[in-house]
Amino acid sequence: MPLQPDLDLKTYLSKKREMVDAALKDYLPEPEGLTSDLIEAMRYSLFAGGKRLRPILCLAGADAVGPLEKDPLPVACALELIHTYSLIHDDLPLMDDDDLRRGKPTSHKVFGEPMALLAGDGLLTEAFRLMTSPEMSVRISADRLLRVIRLIAHAAGYGGMVGGQAVDIQWEGRKADLQVVKFMHTHKTGALITASVVSGAMLGGAGESEISAITAYGEHIGLAFQIADDILDIEGDSAALGKRVGADIQKGKMTYPAVLGMEESKDIQNTLVQTAIQDLRPFGSSAEPLRQIARYIIERKT
Numbered sequence: 318m319p320l321q322p323d324l325d326l327k328t329y330l331s332k333k334r335e336m337v338d339a340a341l342k343d344y345l346p347e348p349e350g351l352t353s354d355l356i357e358a359m360r361y362s363l364f365a366g367g368k369r370l371r372p373i374l375c376l377a378g379a380d381a382v383g384p385l386e387k388d389p390l391p392v393a394c395a396l397e398l399i400h401t402y403s404l405i406h407d408d409l410p411l412m413d414d415d416d417l418r419r420g421k422p423t424s425h426k427v428f429g430e431p432m433a434l435l436a437g438d439g440l441l442t443e444a445f446r447l448m449t450s451p452e453m454s455v456r457i458s459a460d461r462l463l464r465v466i467r468l469i470a471h472a473a474g475y476g477g478m479v480g481g482q483a484v485d486i487q488w489e490g491r492k493a494d495l496q497v498v499k500f501m502h503t504h505k506t507g508a509l510i511t512a513s514v515v516s517g518a519m520l521g522g523a524g525e526s527e528i529s530a531i532t533a534y535g536e537h538i539g540l541a542f543q544i545a546d547d548i549l550d551i552e553g554d555s556a557a558l559g560k561r562v563g564a565d566i567q568k569g570k571m572t573y574p575a576v577l578g579m580e581e582s583k584d585i586q587n588t589l590v591q592t593a594i595q596d597l598r599p600f601g602s603s604a605e606p607l608r609q610i611a612r613y614i615i616e617r618k619t
């Protein structure tokens with residue numbers, strides 16, 4: 318896709334989303350045989366209408382450093398599988414106990430708790446199978462691919478998303494300070510967002526200085542994304558979001574607005590986005606999608 322400074326983000330996002338959706342349909346098996354209910358549950362959440370932000374960040378990270386179009390797709394889709402698994406597990410009664418996600422009944426409401434748990438497990442493990450598919454090793458060197466997989470495993474695991482979720486659960490209903498809330502946000506949400514854009518850049522052939530710049534960008538937008546999510550939970554529209562608002566306050570979750578107030582939280586998210594855009598200074602117009610995505614992250618309504 319030719320990239321220009323006057324790029325229309327809406328068109329860019331919808332083209333990438335279509336590309337990801339088509340690939341996901343291709344990669345996921347059809348429900349059949351004895352495991353058809355499990356596959357149905359995996360597909361239900363995956364195709365429930367997410368924004369596909371993580372795969373798009375992966376593709377945009379690759380676009381920023383090189384003209385490759387197709388190579389990152391299995392990794393981009395794997396990121397969405399991991400994200401979807403985390404949402405299914407997060408919605409379970411033993412965690413956040415939510416009935417609605419992406420505007421639809423949550424997985425356990427439709428398929429029951431055991432099948433929802435297994436659908437999440439199935440998506441997580443399939444992500445790693447996808448990243449190691451022969452398609453990936455045709456043009457990406459084994460060293461580079463291993464580095465990408467290790468990065469994503471770290472971001473999804475105890476050192477990232479799972480670790481952040483554990484701290485989030487342990488601090489529910491307790492008054493946390495900014496240091497703890499920042500830890501939760503950067504791990505629970507920020508880590509996978511950072512890994513998404515960095516993995517794309519790595520697959521696109523980025524050198525070490527480009528990887529450092531993109532990592533800084535990812536960390537800044539990752540935290541901004543979760544602060545925006547905190548704000549949407551207070552000021553957002555539940556119909557547009559496809560989930561109930563006000564849940565954080567009701568569950569006694571520690572958020573940026575709860576610790577710092579709304580005005581300061583908005584100032585911080587704006588500063589984070591400006592910093593993220595500055596992180597991209599080494600890149601030219603090829604990074605324009607990433608610049609615009611940074612702004613979109615705090616302007617979004619869903």
Ligand code: GRG
Binds near residue numbers: 366370403506546
């Ligand atoms: C259960 C291991 C485990 C982890 C859960 C990410 C997470 C950790 C829980 C999700 C809870 C939540 C609502 C976090 C806020 C940030 C977030 C990940 C929002 C949803 O992401 P979007 O807005 O969703 O990208 P869509 O539906 O567009 O894909």
